[in-house]
Structure formats: structure tokens, C-alpha cells
Amino acid sequence: DAGVTQSPTHLIKTRGQQVTLRCSPKSGHDTVSWYQQALGQGPQFIFQYYEEEERQRGNFPDRFSGHQFPNYSSELNVNALLLGDSALYLCASSQHLAGTTETQYFGPGTRLLVL
Amino acid sequence: EDQVTQSPEALRLQEGESSSLNCSYTVSGLRGLFWYRQDPGKGPEFLFTLYSAGEEKEKERLKATLTKKESFLHITAPKPEDSATYLCAVRNYYGGSQGNLIFGKGTKLSVKP
Numbered sequence: 001d002a003g004v005t006q007s008p009t010h011l012i013k014t015r016g017q018q019v020t021l022r023c024s025p026k027s028g029h030d031t032v033s034w035y036q037q038a039l040g041q042g043p044q045f046i047f048q049y050y051e052e053e054e055r056q057r058g059n060f061p062d063r064f065s066g067h068q069f070p071n072y073s074s075e076l077n078v079n080a081l082l083l084g085d086s087a088l089y090l091c092a093s094s095q096h097l098a099g100t101t102e103t104q105y106f107g108p109g110t111r112l113l114v115l
Numbered sequence: 116e117d118q119v120t121q122s123p124e125a126l127r128l129q130e131g132e133s134s135s136l137n138c139s140y141t142v143s144g145l146r147g148l149f150w151y152r153q154d155p156g157k158g159p160e161f162l163f164t165l166y167s168a169g170e171e172k173e174k175e176r177l178k179a180t181l182t183k184k185e186s187f188l189h190i191t192a193p194k195p196e197d198s199a200t201y202l203c204a205v206r207n208y209y210g211g212s213q214g215n216l217i218f219g220k221g222t223k224l225s226v227k228p
Contacts, residue, residue: 042218
């Protein structure tokens with residue numbers, strides 16, 4: 001059973017550029033959440049997708065956008081990159097079941113370095 | 116504002132020396148407290164979910180407990196392979212069953228042989 005996968009594993013970009021990160025959820029999962037983890041910090045919630053719509057959003061600017069595809073995979077796009085966007089970007093998947101509290105399972109992350 | 120505070124920031128133990136990690140939280144209606152383990156440069160690995168005060172869960176050398184204000188992760192007779200950063204997270208009532216997780220900064224555990 002494949003877990004959450006993310007690509008690429010590492011990425012180096014220059015300030016002002018745009019980047020797209022990809023995530024495939026764990027088999028059977030339909031909800032994808034994205035988190036940003038700066039060095040030495042805990043993950044911070046960016047947004048969550050379910051049924052191809054953004055359902056919740058954290059305190060991140062509009063430069064951060066996303067998409068979910070019919071096969072439940074997801075993309076995170078960041079425009080006009082800043083040095084402060086350098087971080088580990090984590091994707092987490094879960095299964096939406098009414099009346100339960102679902103556990104989020106994380107992928108290995110994409111390490112983004114902005115120069 | 117929902118908040119999670121973990122202590123200590125770092126903990127060094129000798130192999131076999133038991134100890135506890137603390138997670139204090141303030142949340143608008145707890146809808147789950149989660150413990151994860153994270154190895155350097157990797158994604159968090161799920162360990163436990165606790166839902167209500169008094170609940171306890173165990174896995175190998177780890178035992179998680181929950182009160183109305185904090186959670187403890189007890190490590191019994193740790194081994195070097197237990198070295199990692201342990202993250203605590205909460206989900207609040209308003210986020211619903213799929214609500215986002217609010218993380219603490221983690222406790223970095225080092226176990227020396």
C-alpha cells in the first residue's frame with residue numbers, strides 16, 4: 001500500500017520565480033492538506049482540498065495557491081518567491097468520513113530553497 | 116487563539132533512561148490531540164491520536180496520556196533508534212473532523228548508547 005508521495009524531493013529557485021509542488025495521497029484517501037515547515041519549527045497549515053475545492057485556508061498570502069485533481073492528487077503553487085519561502089513543504093492526506101476525526105498521514109516533503 | 120507549547124525543546128538521554136515529553140495546549144474545543152515522530156529531513160510519522168482526558172495509548176516503548184490541559188509522551192527504556200523530533204498537534208472543534216492541525220515546535224530527543 002503506497003503511502004503519500006511528493007515530488008520533487010528538492011528544488012532550488014530564485015527570488016521572483018514560481019514553483020509547483022506535487023502530491024499523491026495515500027490509497028483510499030480523498031483529502032489533501034499542505035503545510036510549510038521552516039527549520040526548527042513545527043508545520044504550519046497552508047490549505048486543504050477536498051472534492052477539488054479549497055475547504056480551509058491558513059494565514060498565507062494569495063501567492064500560495066493550489067489545485068486538486070479528480071484522482072485526488074494535488075498541486076501547491078507559489079508565485080513571486082521570497083527568500084522566506086525556503087522551507088520543507090509537507091503534504092498530508094486523510095479520508096473524509098462523516099462523524100469521525102481523521103488522522104492525517106504525511107509525505108516525505110519537498111525541500112525548497114529560494115536564493 | 117489556539118496554541119501548542121512543547122517542552123523541553125531538546126532532551127538528551129542515556130540508553131535505558133526513561134523520561135517524559137510535555138505538550139501543553141489551549142484550544143477552542145479539542146477534537147483530537149496527535150503525536151508524530153519526525154526524523155531529520157523527512158515527513159512526520161503518525162504515532163497516536165488521543166480524544167478525551169484520561170485516555171492513554173501505547174506503542175512499544177512509547178505511551179501517550181491526555182489531560183484537559185496537556186499531554187505527555189512517556190518513553191520507557193529508550194534506545195538510540197528512538198532519537199528524533201517528537202511533534203504534538205491539536206485539532207479544534209471549529210475545524211471539524213477534517214480540520215487543520217496546529218503544531219507545537221517539537222522536542223528533539225537524542226538517546227546515547
